[in-house]
Amino acid sequence: MIRCENIVKKYRGKEVLKGVSCHLDEHKIIGLIGRNGAGKSTLLNILAGHIKPTAGKVSIYNSNPFNSITAATNTIFIEEGMTFAQNDNIAQILKTARRFYLNWQQELAEKLLQYVGIHLNSSHQNLSKGQRSTFNLIYGLATRCAITLLDEPMNGMDEAVRADMYRAILKEYIAYPRTIIISSHHLKEIEHLIEEILLIHNGQVVFHEELEKMQQYAVQLVGQPEQLEPYRNHALFVKQEGLLAEVVIERKYFDGQSTIQVQPVSVSDACRYMTASTTGGIDDVFQ
Incomplete structure (x- = not known):
């Protein structure tokens, strides 16, 4: 479903990705693991269609995700720096999402936000770092996109909220299987979720196997x-x-x-x- 063939990405002459090749099947939770600067976020941005590789080929459902409306409506990329319309409150952000994402789950989003104490009349930009991360993850789950990309989704959350959000991810995945790729430094925390590990080091894939093989x-x-x-x-x-x-x-x-x-x-x-x-x-x- 997701294929990367010799993906290279350069920034100002520096190679961040150095010939990444992998094949990711659908309906799996995959842990994208690596140290800071390994190229994880760059790879996720390419898969999300936000940037183009310098060289190589990437395809999702047999099409290039870059500037693709089909990829955009079937993929959600949750990252710390994601932004929404500046003047919209949470309720308005959800309303916009309902018009864009075909599988949008309004009731799920509202119930989860109520559970974690984020009010619909709150401004996204005025939320604390932990609250923004929590909202962003809830937003990503509520889209029920076929491909869900999560880049360090738990940043800033306290331990109790992280535990709840891990359970939310698992419950959503079991009820509505999809391809979820999680980039995280908290490998011990997500080990119970993931089925495969894609380990990247210095811009290259050094291990891509089922979790049991890494164990x-x-x-x-x-x-x-x-x-x-x-x-x-x-x-x-x-x-x-x-x-x-x-x-x-x-x-x-x-x-x-x-x-x-x-x-x-x-x-x-x-x-x-x-x-x-x-x-x-x-x-x-x-x-």
Whole structure:
């Protein structure tokens, strides 16, 4: 449904995306993961049709999303910087959305806004950062667009509201399946939602698989330094304190030695190790 073929995007001569290729099926929740500056927001802007790639090809339902009214009516892109008509209050913003989005759910939007305490006569620009993020996400869910793109949708929300909004996303998806791509730094928080991970690092895709494969991707080995020495060449992360050392490697490189303690590696930690610039983390700075 969504295809990217060797997408390149340059800003002032700098490559932000460096040949991104991926195929995303419909009716899935996909986690778009990566460090700051990896190119996540740029990719979402391209998928939303807001900007054109410098090179490569992107297609959604077999058509280019850039300046496409078909893509615009079937895609919603929720980001922190999204704006609405300056003089419109929340009620007027919802009224406009009802005219534009074919599947707009007015009752859902009003119920969710009432639940989180955002009044219809409020001005969007006068909402707090957390309230704006909450409204924007509710707006995105209420469109029920076939493609829903969420760029750091929980920014500014307190923990309780984030928990409620995660449940809202899941309930909406179960009731009305659609393609939802979530870019987030809170990977541990969204892990229960996502079915696939699209991991981007330095403008390139380094991992695109089902969540279960990432859950089994790496292991942590703990033992004597000499026991772990054979695994250092494949290490994603190495740490030594006192008499014990630990090494994180891809599971495929572990030969099953019974004298070495083996521990699972979380999805969040695996993504962090895979995109790290060193194998020692912050400790390398202080050596």
